[in-house]
Amino acid sequence: xxxxxxxxxxxxxxxxxxxxxxxxxxxxxxxxxxxxxxxxxxxxxxxxxxxxxxxxxxxxxxxxxxxxxxxxxxxxxxxxxxxxxxxxxxxxxxxxxxxxxxxxxxxxxxxxxxxxxxxxxxxxxxxxxxxxxxxxxxxxxxxxxxxxxxxxxxxxxxxxxxxxxxxxxxxxxxxxxxxxxxxxxxxxxxxxxxxxxxxxxxxxxxxxxxxxxxxxxx
Numbered sequence: 001x002x003x004x005x006x007x008x009x010x011x012x013x014x015x016x017x018x019x020x021x022x023x024x025x026x027x028x029x030x031x032x033x034x035x036x037x038x039x040x041x042x043x044x045x046x047x048x049x050x051x052x053x054x055x056x057x058x059x060x061x062x063x064x065x066x067x068x069x070x071x072x073x074x075x076x077x078x079x080x081x082x083x084x085x086x087x088x089x090x091x092x093x094x095x096x097x098x099x100x101x102x103x104x105x106x107x108x109x110x111x112x113x114x115x116x117x118x119x120x121x122x123x124x125x126x127x128x129x130x131x132x133x134x135x136x137x138x139x140x141x142x143x144x145x146x147x148x149x150x151x152x153x154x155x156x157x158x159x160x161x162x163x164x165x166x167x168x169x170x171x172x173x174x175x176x177x178x179x180x181x182x183x184x185x186x187x188x189x190x191x192x193x194x195x196x197x198x199x200x201x202x203x204x205x206x207x208x209x210x211x212x213x214x215x216x217x218x
Contacts, residue, residue, distance in 0.1 A: 003028070003122045005217065006130035006138035010190060011098070011178045012151030013144045014201055014209065015126035021210045023124040026217070031068060031117055032075060033127035033134070034097070036110050038088040039066045039079045041096035051099035058105040066113065098178050101128075102185040128182050131193035140217050141196035144209070148175050150202045 005028070007019050016032060023030035043064045049056045067078045077085050087093065100106050111134050117123065118135055125134065131141035146154075152172035159166045182190040192198060197216055201209050 002119060004118050004135050004138040004140075005124040005213075006135050006141045006193075006196075007124065007126040007144055007213070008128060008130050008132070008142070008190070008193070008196065009126075009144040010128075010151070010175075010182065012155050012175055013146050014154070014206070015144055017206060018144060018201075018209050018213065019124045019126040021206070022213050022217075025210065025214060026122070026124070028122040028124050029070070029117070030075060031114060031123050031125040032077070033110070033114060033125055033130065035075070035077045035085075035088055036066050036068065036113070037097045037101045037106070038093050039077050039084055040064055040106055040110065041093050041100050042084055042087055043079055044100055045093065045096055051096055054103060057100050057103045061100075061103065061106045061109050064109070066110065068117070098181060102181065102187070104187045107187060128190040129188040131196050132191060133188040136193075140213075141193050142199055142213055142216065143192040143196040144199050144201060146200060146202040148172055148179070151175050 007015050009015050020030045047060050065080050069076050076083050114134050152175050155171050156168045
């Protein structure tokens with residue numbers, strides 16, 4: 001029987017960093033659902049489809065085969081057989097992922113792939129609707145969040161470190177807008193599962209968050 005850990009929360013809450021670290025500590029597989037949605041977004045962008053073309057997104061999503069594999073201990077995301085891991089972290093792909101993830105057909109396609117993986121392996125999965133929709137029977141559920149200002153500052157520091165020029169106020173406005181879109185979408189919106197533990201990481205170090213979550217699992 002596989003063991004499932006679900007970590008949900010808004011954009012920029014540090015879900016991926018924490019989920020990866022917890023999975024590594026436990027020897028579980030980290031399933032980066034966000035990367036799967038980004039791979040779908042990349043596929044749509046390559047097809048020349050815009051974020052507001054809902055019917056085209058629905059039709060195209062059926063032809064995208066997205067899988068996660070581990071090579072030399074590192075997660076690789078395959079899109080129709082091509083390793084696209086290096087193309088997934090741009091702002092353009094992130095914005096398209098946020099817009100296209102509200103599409104019901106996109107979500108159904110990816111959820112099916114995510115559930116199949118969680119049935120086979122011990123997993124740590126993070127996203128917006130893991131505990132509420134993707135893995136409703138997960139053994140441990142966490143709702144990880146931080147203030148919009150704190151999340152914007154983290155993103156700003158990350159981009160600045162890479163040498164990209166960016167505007168802190170614009171990043172925070174984008175995060176607030178993304179939260180609104182994620183929480184108000186009709187299908188599987190972002191919300192805290194009733195049986196999830198609430199963790200606010202605004203004033204916590206990464207190590208403190210990892211310890212809090214592994215303590216829950218123990």
